[in-house]
Amino acid sequence: MNTQLLEARAIAKYFGGVTALRDVSLSIRQGEIYGLIGPNGAGKTTFFNVLTGLYHPDSGELIFNGEKLPASTPHLAARCGIARTFQNIRLFGNMTAMENVMVGRHVRTHAGVLGAVLRDRRTTREEAAIRRRAEELLNYVGIADRADDLARHLSYGDQRRLEIARALATDPKLLALDEPAAGMNGTETEGLRELIEGIRKDGITVLLIEHDVKLVMGLCDRVAVLDYGEKICEDIPVVVQKDPKVIEAYLGGSIA
Amino acid sequence: MMTLAHSLGAWRCDKRAAIAATIAMGLMLAAFPFMIGSALGNSWLRIVDFALLYIMLALGLNIVVGFAGLLDMGYIAFYAVGAYLYALLASPHFGLHLPVWLIIPAGAVLAGVFGVLLGAPTLRLRGDYLAIVTLGFGEIVRIFLNNLNAPVNITNGPQGVSGIDPIHLGGITLAKPLSILGFTISSLHAYYYFFLALALLIVFITIRLENSRIGRAWVAIREDEIAAKSCGINTRNIKLLAFTMGASFGGVAGGLFAGFQGFVSPESFNLMESVMVLCMVVLGGMGNIPGVILGGILLTILPEVFRHGAGPVQMALFGKILLDPEALRMLLFGLALIVVMLYRPAGLWPSTTRRREFRGESTTDALKEGE
């Protein structure tokens, strides 16, 4: 049985003369929490953007769930089952929290103009299902009481949660989180850890970029380290922590 | 916190009130032309008919600008397409006299096709680049209408097409007084009801679209295109759909205009008209259907009020016309645009979300009004 969910093969990405990613290969297994760390500017977010179709890789390919992932088409990546959040939260600010999650259902639903205008049986049923699922997800991430508030008016932590709910609404196989703990206090981070563990228990694979090393080391099954666009290490947290190249990359300091 | 179940329950309680309100509204709309006609005369009734056409246009543009957030400054081109299609297929110009039920939908479809033609190459552009390209597109359509009288005479050039068939439905023409059940209504009244019916249909379609998967996708694109893509929205198709829907409304309104006016010429479709419809949308309250309708009514009526007022008021005040009434009326109109936007930057009747947006960094608690 192949438990590989995502395999990145020699992904490279250049911006002008700058190498953002140099032949990065990594593989993520079904059901694990996989951490991607590295100093600022190491190429983590670039990798995310290639993975989710926002950037076109200059070379290399991505195999997802046994099939080649189409490059630079974000909506197809979502359709294939890759959902993401953004480092600097990108919500639909002037929609309510509920509507944000409902948009996430877009890719798994079908109603077109005719259905919308005529409101036939199928469309009404689909719409009710969308609403129900959105309510469930808001509940799941713990912000059900905020359902009717505009996204832009939620607190920072709640916005992070809403973004996760919206991503989950697309029924992902792989959930990619870009620094979800950034700017969170201790309690919020603890809540986030529980949330991510819960998501994994529900069978969704998680890819996590994070600066909070403690969170990564405590949460992830395996970790890859990027430095100057190259993968310098990929292993279980204990091994990664001791890797001399990793310590070197973090300016000789201990990273734990 | 007002939950969905709550609001649904409240809605059921209010259902009777809602029905009563709808009936009252219906009666009002039915009686409206008679009130206008007797109080202000037929010229105003004609203006009201035009207001209905502009409402359709504004609602169409609202889909593109208000919902999907794409700044289209050449929208009037679609109105022109609908109008010219009607003019060419139902006038002595080519000797064709096709029925209305065929031409109006055909106008919607053709305008929709033009919407795709405009949309497809320009979807990558954002904001102001899109604005200038759509503006250019509008001008190109107008210039072609103006010049396609040679070498083959298609549009009859700057003279335009005249003698266009009035709108007629199953043997009944709206151009002559109609008598129904011993009750005679004038042509302007008949047009009013026909336009009203279509305007209501467009309102209905727009409301349904707004509260649907498609409508949410449009707003999502307006709010954050990248996030929308990452949510699995095929932004290209959804944007094209916005262009097409908006354009087809414009095409319908254009056909009605041609039949109502009996004459079309390129001059009716200049950039100022596009700008006017855009003003209706923004000044009324972008993205909010009642606001857009209000904008359409106000901006059709206001210049007329100034037109009718500018001369007589001067006569009364100074005993002679000191200032060119035409210039004066547009001057006042421009000032009105400025003043309204300065005091209501989100429009006269913004949607609740936009109103909140402009109120700015309010706390979450401030939003729980209306509990």
Next chain:
Amino acid sequence: MDIFIQQIINGLVLGSIYALVALGYTMVYGIMGLINFAHGEIVMIGAMVALTVVKLLVNSGLPVFIIILIALAGAVAVCMAVGYSIERIAYRPLRRAPKLAPLITAIGVSIVLQNLAMLIWGRNYHAFPPILPDAQFDIYGATITSLQVTIVLIAALMMAGLIVLIHRTRLGRAMRATSENPLIAQLMGVNINQIISFTFVIGSALAAVAGLMVSANYSIVHFYMGFMLGLKAFTAAVLGGIGNIAGAVLGGILLGLIESLGAGYIGDLTGGFLGSHYQDVFAFFVLICVLIFRPSGLVGEKISERA
């Protein structure tokens, strides 16, 4: 061949004027992200004021050079005042408003200025008095007048001056900082209100000069002239890459050349099917093509989608 050169000359003259006006659009856009829809009307006001002054002084016996200088000074002063007031009244209060609100006030201002001009100067075309010396030079069978040479030279001079101002002075640095990030600029002690006012004033001065040039070159002034001119200049600014000074210059000159060459050759190109009335179509068509292949204009920076 001589037609070709003639069209190039005409295109350069027209293009220099477009470029001057386009600079006004692009500076305002660069700093505030706003399409100053009323900018074309400022050009018209400049032309009207210059015309009025010239008509007043034409029989005064002053040398032509002095008359033109006074007219220019008058036009520049009035336009600066108008530009300053527009920004204060119609744009500044809306700086934090939804993005389209200032666009609507800009349209309002444009309508107001147009009709104000119609009230003051009437709705007729005015001929610009032919007081300028019209020496002609021959270049390979094409003619260029001294006026045309002057226009191109002055336009080039002003553009060079503007570039020096923006890249070599303290004020220019403040302008660039504001356009980069107004908030940070403010934190660094830049008075952004002052900078924005200044931008409008400079843009309006350029517009005034362009106004005088248009009216002198085409000998005609009309209350409606600003509209199409403004539209073309804005097109030029977008063509070059809006917000970019060099882009506006390039876009303006290119648009001028495209238009005059298009008008001269479109008939031959389409086998006589399309005549020179399609001049404007040509300009917009080129614009659309350029933007399809370079969505940020010719020299505009590529805005990468940052996630």
